[in-house]
Amino acid sequence: MATSKKVITRDEWEKKLNAVKLRKEDMNTLVMNFLVTEGFVEAADKFQRESGTKQIDLATITDRMAVKKAVQNGNVEDAIEKVNDLNPEILDTNPELFFHLQQQRLIELIRQGKTEEALEFAQEELAPRGEENQAFLQELEKTVALLVFEDASNCPVKDLLDISHRLKTASEVNAAILTSQSHEKDPKLPSLLKMLIWAQNQLDEKAVYPHINDLSTGQLETLSE
Amino acid sequence: MPTSSSSSSSFSSAASSSGNRQADVFSRLASSDPEVKLKALREVKNQIIGNRTKKLSFLKLGAVPAIASALSDSECNSILVQSAAALGSFACGFEAGVQAVLDAGVFPLLLRLLTSSDEKVVDAGARSLRMIFQSNQAPKYDFLQEKNMKFLFSLLNSENENVSGLGASIIAHACGTTVQQQVLCDAGVLEKLVILLDGSLSQREACLESLATVLKNNPEAVSRFVGLEAGRYLSSVTELTKDRYPRTRLLSCLCLVVIYNTSPSYFLNMGTKSSLVTTLLELLNDHGQSGDDAALGLSSLIAEKEDLQKLAYEANAIKNIVDILKTGSELHPKRLQGLFLSLAELCSKLEDCRCSFLSLEMLDLLVNALRHKNADVRTAACICFRNAARSVKNLSAGRFTNDHVMLPLVQLLHDPSSSVEVAVLGALSNIVLDFSSPKSTFIEYGGIKQLIELSKSMDPNARCSALRALRNLMFLADNKRKELFYSEVKAQGFVSLISDPEPTVQEQALALLRNLVDGCINSIEFVFDEDGLILDTVGKQLRKSPQAHMAIQGMYVLTNVASGTELHKEAVMQQLFPQPQAESNNFMLKFLQSHESQLRSATVWTIINLISPSSPGAHDRHVKLRDEGIIPQLKNMVNDACLDVKIRIRTVLSQSMSFGDN
Numbered sequence: 085m086a087t088s089k090k091v092i093t094r095d096e097w098e099k100k101l102n103a104v105k106l107r108k109e110d111m112n113t114l115v116m117n118f119l120v121t122e123g124f125v126e127a128a129d130k131f132q133r134e135s136g137t138k139q140i141d142l143a144t145i146t147d148r149m150a151v152k153k154a155v156q157n158g159n160v161e162d163a164i165e166k167v168n169d170l171n172p173e174i175l176d177t178n179p180e181l182f183f184h185l186q187q188q189r190l191i192e193l194i195r196q197g198k199t200e201e202a203l204e205f206a207q208e209e210l211a212p213r214g215e216e217n218q219a220f221l222q223e224l225e226k227t228v229a230l231l232v233f234e235d236a237s238n239c240p241v242k243d244l245l246d247i248s249h250r251l252k253t254a255s256e257v258n259a260a261i262l263t264s265q266s267h268e269k270d271p272k273l274p275s276l277l278k279m280l281i282w283a284q285n286q287l288d289e290k291a292v293y294p295h296i297n298d299l300s301t302g303q304l305e306t307l308s309e
Numbered sequence: 310m311p312t313s314s315s316s317s318s319s320f321s322s323a324a325s326s327s328g329n330r331q332a333d334v335f336s337r338l339a340s341s342d343p344e345v346k347l348k349a350l351r352e353v354k355n356q357i358i359g360n361r362t363k364k365l366s367f368l369k370l371g372a373v374p375a376i377a378s379a380l381s382d383s384e385c386n387s388i389l390v391q392s393a394a395a396l397g398s399f400a401c402g403f404e405a406g407v408q409a410v411l412d413a414g415v416f417p418l419l420l421r422l423l424t425s426s427d428e429k430v431v432d433a434g435a436r437s438l439r440m441i442f443q444s445n446q447a448p449k450y451d452f453l454q455e456k457n458m459k460f461l462f463s464l465l466n467s468e469n470e471n472v473s474g475l476g477a478s479i480i481a482h483a484c485g486t487t488v489q490q491q492v493l494c495d496a497g498v499l500e501k502l503v504i505l506l507d508g509s510l511s512q513r514e515a516c517l518e519s520l521a522t523v524l525k526n527n528p529e530a531v532s533r534f535v536g537l538e539a540g541r542y543l544s545s546v547t548e549l550t551k552d553r554y555p556r557t558r559l560l561s562c563l564c565l566v567v568i569y570n571t572s573p574s575y576f577l578n579m580g581t582k583s584s585l586v587t588t589l590l591e592l593l594n595d596h597g598q599s600g601d602d603a604a605l606g607l608s609s610l611i612a613e614k615e616d617l618q619k620l621a622y623e624a625n626a627i628k629n630i631v632d633i634l635k636t637g638s639e640l641h642p643k644r645l646q647g648l649f650l651s652l653a654e655l656c657s658k659l660e661d662c663r664c665s666f667l668s669l670e671m672l673d674l675l676v677n678a679l680r681h682k683n684a685d686v687r688t689a690a691c692i693c694f695r696n697a698a699r700s701v702k703n704l705s706a707g708r709f710t711n712d713h714v715m716l717p718l719v720q721l722l723h724d725p726s727s728s729v730e731v732a733v734l735g736a737l738s739n740i741v742l743d744f745s746s747p748k749s750t751f752i753e754y755g756g757i758k759q760l761i762e763l764s765k766s767m768d769p770n771a772r773c774s775a776l777r778a779l780r781n782l783m784f785l786a787d788n789k790r791k792e793l794f795y796s797e798v799k800a801q802g803f804v805s806l807i808s809d810p811e812p813t814v815q816e817q818a819l820a821l822l823r824n825l826v827d828g829c830i831n832s833i834e835f836v837f838d839e840d841g842l843i844l845d846t847v848g849k850q851l852r853k854s855p856q857a858h859m860a861i862q863g864m865y866v867l868t869n870v871a872s873g874t875e876l877h878k879e880a881v882m883q884q885l886f887p888q889p890q891a892e893s894n895n896f897m898l899k900f901l902q903s904h905e906s907q908l909r910s911a912t913v914w915t916i917i918n919l920i921s922p923s924s925p926g927a928h929d930r931h932v933k934l935r936d937e938g939i940i941p942q943l944k945n946m947v948n949d950a951c952l953d954v955k956i957r958i959r960t961v962l963s964q965s966m967s968f969g970d971n
Binding site (some may be wrong): 093165168172175212216 | 397
């Protein structure tokens, strides 16, 4: 029951694309939004000078990036101090984030092999989080399980020791700071690209036309059917 | 210093070393060396932020007064910032902390910081003050004083978003009365607040909260708000219900709920109502405070509004709420209260909702809620029971009258909280109407005695509710049950109930009596106990020009008594026309001329029973009624506006004609 799809040639397609009007300012804003949200301070600065696109105070990006970097490097205590200097309300009003930061601190202590200190920390800092909020108990148990195994890097919960967990925590802090500064936590560019792919998938059901398959180049490729 | 004796050595050393560390940093707070002091302040601040346990232990050490003196004595900006931040953290969502901070006299110190030249100092001061104003313990802000109003507006006008947010927070938490709302509106606060809607996230949220407070139950304020720039800001708030941030969505919804409850005419559009309901339903799934507030907001929105209840039902509200309740994790009492109240509202008028709700195996959860430690939750669960029991189908299926449900309900009759008492009485009132089983679990649990106890409560609401439950219990009850009840009350007890100082209580007592004497002829004998004490009291009350609602029940008592034997009918005549009569105190005539059709109807019924032709003395009673002007009055009422009354009057007049009189 194949209904014949409409076929659009490369020429026709390119004509259609060229007919769409985009403002340069909008594109610049998109790029700037990406650079700022992801924290590329120097690039944002340079871009601003070259394109004249407005952006926010660079100092706040710098502060935010310092926090993110600290977590990525495993210096969680330092990160916490920096967040509190930036805005003491963030951790006071975000129990989940605070728990994850404490959790990351414990993971770092275990990674460094400081078992005694880790035990002490677990009892003094993490256990109360579980008491204050039952929702954290499950994750707490998982984390404390790391202490039980002789070789933590080979136990069932070894994923917690993975560097990716640091990145996850770093990203969470970044998002919280952005929210507190009333910025969007996600840059718009990736969402637009996702929409592009979705739109192509939708159109695939109705037509044959040149796709963009490689997002990094944006090259149009004709499908041979 | 807490050390556990039974835990392993490393754990006990952890506890003692942490205690040591805390004591150490605490002592450094008092250092005269500013560098040391600053470092200690930062340390305390970083330890307590996000950490309720640490806040408590530092509180116990006396950290707050120590930090307060650092704040008052120092000129150094860094010390001011750190101490303000630490104090703000103590006050953040921690009532004991707020109290300690206020007790230490921190409030004026923080106010001073707002005028600093250093932006960071101002930020720290404003943030901390905002934390204090989130609590009920915050000092009452007197808007009526000129200088306070000026100060408030200086805050709202500030460029600094923490400061303007503080201004909005003060309004949100301190504005309570209509007078305050009026004064604020007259000073132009609405115009200032709406500017914040276009500001940063925290400004928007503070604005929405304060708008809700200023507009609540104040139609003038609402119309003023809607009138600003031809409704632009109402649209903005409506738009914000679709905002990316859940808390913004919640606060804008709550704002709209306030406006809707105050002036529903601004919400003629069904679409807005519908999306308001669905947005609140979505927000119920939020794990944090927004979800708690959404539950209460939803119950407030759909309260008494059948159309919105239907919308919510169609949007699958019942299943969603039940799923949340069944998740098993401990929910915040506020959320539980809101969820149960929402369910109660949904079941208040719609039978579909009740059946749907009861089919979801909810009773266990509801019964557990009856034992919750928070009184508001218990109350809400009772109200839920009350409304669900309005379903005759489920009631007669015995869903509510088994031990599992009945026992905890009866136990609540002793609850220390009066709101729980009244609520459980409401639930029981409905549940005792179950006619499906001749035995009543309620009575077996000693329910009657407890209700009679409560009918003597200090609280008139409790008395009224207890009597209503008894009234329902006696409705179509068999003799055994009536005897059981009467033996606990006796004639004197009834006299006290009927003579209660509160008219609403009197009304329920008479209604109870009406049900008691209804039914078989033997039941009528109750009013003749102890020389007709009860009947005399009823007559006395009726002669006192009572309110219509009371009079209706009183006349129905007489109607029921007059349906009995000759002796009974004569006794009623005695009450209607006592001898000797000093003046013509004919309350029957007054009742027949009442605006209340039910009262007219009840009075006519009494007459019907008095002159029903089958009894021997009917003729003489008819003569008396005629002579007292009652029959002529009825002749004037042949075209009574109420159909029921009209029909009864026709009955009387045809009876009258059968006596051969015009």
